[in-house]
Amino acid sequence: MATVTTTSEPNPPVTPPDRLAILNRLIVRPEMGALLGALVVFLFFWIITDKFLSPLGVSTWLDDASTLGIMAVAVALLMIGGEFDLSAGVMTASTALITGLLAVHAGWNVWLALAVSLIFALAVGALNGWVVMRTGLPSFIVTLGTFLALQGLNLGVTRWVTGTVQISGVRSAPGYQSAGWVFASTTNLGDARIQASVVWWIVVTAIAAVVLMRTRLGNWIFAVGGSLPTARAVGVPAMRTKILLFMTTAFAGWIVGACNLLRFSSVQANQGVGLEFQYIIAAVVGGCLLTGGFGSVVGAAIGALIFGMARQGIVFARWDSDWFNLFLGVLLLSAVLVNNAFKKRAERVHR
Incomplete structure (x- = not known):
């Protein structure tokens, strides 16, 4: 009887990971440019x-970046969705002023005052989104109008009620202790002092990243920012998505306003004016394109971190603070060029 001998062939050699493929996957990430920039700024200072x-130094630049980071993350979501919100900066003052007026001058509990200011913020955000979608006007124009209206409202109402352009004394209002713990507490870790705003920044970034990358809503945001007609054609609820994005920036403004008011116990009527451009710059540095449809909320958080490190690094180096504006200009131009290059590389990789 013939026997059949089988020879087992050796296992094929294990191919090492394709380094080029790994590099391509890293390069197409929008936040990679911001990460490299943050590393350069960190090492330099x-x-x-x-x-x-030092522990105190790290906590200082984290504190500086935190409120900017909260807003930059929300603005990044909106920019990925293809829109801008120039009222984001003044919204931080509007919500703080409403809270302060109700808590200090009307004697309300701070939590109830915060609830009313939150409703106001969400209503303004929804109105911005609705007007943009119903009229087809550029969000730049619509929110510029909102910016001017809120700025005038802040100054007029505050001066009418208080006779000045400032509200202070919120620490004596009922409910301040618990609200202050949530929005303005300080945790000591050795010589470092971590503010509650830093915790809010981390939480907001984590939630926004999950929503953007792991949920249907995140897909809708990329879709409406990439091509609104195409998004509508495939069934994306474009109006609902964009209104929700405008409400998100208003909500972030409410958080920042609450953190600032309860921490410093006062708010100026012109607070936040001009900061909207810093929010946009941080988002652009983080990988967001001005044309929409591309970006990263983690990158926007890193962009805010670059701001904090640079601003405080200049102080630690005892340089004139005027150099910070030069830094912002160079940073913005560099980020736009890098982001365009990254997007073109991502398009080539995905083909």
Whole structure:
């Protein structure tokens, strides 16, 4: 009887990971440019200053970046959706002023005052989104009008009620202790002092990242920002999505307003004016394109971190603070060029 001998062939050699494929996957991430920029800024100020990496120094630039980061994340979502909100900065003052007026001058509980200011913020955000979608006007124009209206309202009402352009004394209002713990508490870790706004920044970034990358809503945001007609053609609820995005920036403004008011116990009627451009710059540095449909909320958070490190690094280095504006200009131009290059590379990889 013949026997059949089988020879087992050796296992094929294991192919090492395709390094080029891994590099391509990293390069197409919108936040990679911001991450590299943050590393450069960090190393630069670490080398030239002796306080930058101390516990107190780290907590200082994290604190500086936190409120900017909260807003930058929300603005990044809106920019990915293809829109802008120039009223984002003044909204931080509007919500804080409403809370302060009701808590200090009307004697309301701080929590109830915060609830009313939140409703106001969400209503303004919804109105912005509705007007943009119903009229087809550029969000730049619509929210510029909202910016001017809120700025005038802030100054007029505050001066009418208080006789000044400032509200203070919220620490004596009922409910301040618990509200202050949520929005303005400080945690001491050795020499470092971590503000509640830093925790809010981390939480907001984490939630926004999950929503953008892991949910249907995130797909809708990319779709309406990439091509609104195409998004509508495939059944994306474009109006609902964009209104929700405008409400998100207003909600972030409410958080920042609450953090600032309860921490410093006062608010100026002109607070936040001009900061909307810093929010947009942080989002652009983080990988968002001005044309929409591309970007990262994690990148926007890193962009805000670059702001904090640079602003405080300049202080630690004892330079004139005027240099910060030069830094912003160079940073914005560089980010736009890098983001365009990253997007073109991502399009080539995905073909």
